[in-house]
């Protein structure tokens with residue numbers, strides 16, 4: 001149980017939320033974990049205003065969750081890749097997704113399946129596979145759209 005006797009600035013949850021407590025920030029991290037990396041990919045996936053996306057990417061780079069990699073001297077384009085610190089948000093987002101699946105499913109159920117890649121077993125919130133019992137890493141997680149969502153855009 002979290003005591004309320006200490007002030008918010010000494011609470012690590014409060015301090016983490018200073019960085020990732022904003023909706024767009026978490027959704028950018030979600031998309032990065034799903035493999036998106038280009039500015040335009042994030043913009044199209046999120047339907048986010050360009051200036052807001054720019055500000056959020058800058059924050060995430062400044063805090064070291066993403067790193068901006070230029071495509072080359074001839075190109076103005078760059079990609080945003082997760083750092084180890086950013087990847088560590090993966091289990092947090094996975095837990096949030098599983099919590100949402102349980103408590104706020106859509107009328108068609110959970111939008112994505114959570115499968116152990118190569119095994120096909122269901123991965124539960126603790127990141128264990130129900131079929132083989134292994135602890136699954138983010139790399140070993142397969143998140144295909146559920147059949148009812150396979151022909152609709154993901155969100």
Ligand SMILES: [Zn+2]
Pocket residue numbers: 116119120121129130131132133134
């Ligand atoms: Zn498995």
